[in-house]
Amino acid sequence: MAGELYALDFDGVICDSCGESSVSALKAAKVRWPDLFNGVDTTLEEWIIEQMHVLRPVVETGYENLLLVRLLLEIQIPSIRVSSVSGGLTIERVLDTWAELKPVIMKEWNEDRDSLIDLFGKVRDEWIENDLMGWIGANRLYPGVSEALKFSCSEIFIVTTKQKRFADVLLRELAGVTIPSDKIYGLGSGPKVEVLQKLQGRPEHQGLRLHFVEDRLATLKSVIKEPKLDGWNLYLGNWGYNTKKERQESEEIPRISLLDLSDFSQKLK
Template sequence: MGGDLYALDFDGVLCDSCGESSLSALKAAKIRWPWVFERVVSALETWIVDQMHVVRPVVETGYENLLLVRLLVEIQVPSVRKSSVADGLTIEAILENWSKLKPIILKEWDEDRDALINLFGRVRDEWIENDLSGWIGANRFYPGVADALRFASSQLYIVTTKQARFADALLRELAGVTIPADRIYGLGTGPKVKVLQQLQGMPEHEGFSLHFVEDRLATLKNVIKEPALDGWNLYLGRWGYNTEKEREEAESIPRIQLLDLSDFSKKLK
């Protein structure tokens, strides 16, 4: 027995979904807060989608895209402002302080995390049902990744905060890859730290070299805090949703290896 087992994040490691998630968030935000978007003209919408690409590294779970979309509107349109943090807030400050800002705006907007998750999923489901090619086309797999997945000799698992049905649809429709449902751990399967513990504890994985590829530094740092996961090789994908500052910090952490996209594809093969 033995070999290599790779636990792979989805968004920011396999797939650049920022275009789709930003547009879906905009659709969902208009449903949730129609009065906020009454004064949002198309030029402001374009600016919001552009800025969403910049702030994407802070997103851990998809529903946060809705919060960011509304916060960007509040920054630009004072008349709809309901949060104490929007006045004078910069994009750089969002990148630096999102973990502090998020609970404040959830409370001040009187919002429920689960309701936003459900709405975000419903909007995506409706987009898929009404315009599958448009939804698929708003995503892209990173160069070389689809082939690397298709021809991988390693055991592959997807460990993501994305809802599993969306990851599965993109793997099949866009990458032409089928990964069994029991190897896709999506939103609702528990924190990634717990999923990694499950994977390493499976009898069939005894003797495997364990590898976890992620684009969020905070997630890798959570793994490092857990002594039971000391056997995992940890990688931060340079091509994903992270900042130069985070990549520099990762270089100072012995457990974390920084990975280039070309090296990642070679590793899977």
């Protein structure tokens, strides 16, 4: 009888990390652009954090949180605006057009991806070093996921754009689960479509039923475009960082199954 292999996204599938990533992004933004935060009070910071929860579905890689924090600041404080797109910009507009907005603001702010990734990781490392329990407490596992991971009989792999060391800490500390290092593909492992190809190509995985659970519709659509990945069963987690519009769209795509959290946990068990 064939076994099961599950490739799981981390943020938005296993872990609700939006609280931690938003606070880390705010901390990092203050380091990156200290002058912009002169005079910014706690009320505005709290508003930024609230809006970051709304905007979380557009984030593919963590460093984008820093860009969103600064963009929100520009939206609220016209005097610091540098971006040509921030004037009159609404939260809804950011949700709808982030893929177009991101390269514009990166260029106009003279920012580069690698530097922002390094800073975001450094801020998180410092938070962990100085207040491990506080950092862990800013994250939460989705209900039932910890038990499902512990008692699963399937082959489990983590495929995430999160830096690997952070996913590992949260799995151990929050879920009480240790997943071998070679089963965690984090930031720097390459695009998820390439990781899935590697997994299906391993000799020991031949004959297994392949499942990929993701909360970003765009990622699943990129998998569908790759004919070599036709053997994967694809699932959009409806509890993760996606919008109602995306969930409705997924129901019109035959390859994608919209998955409930309770059904996900049962599948892993």
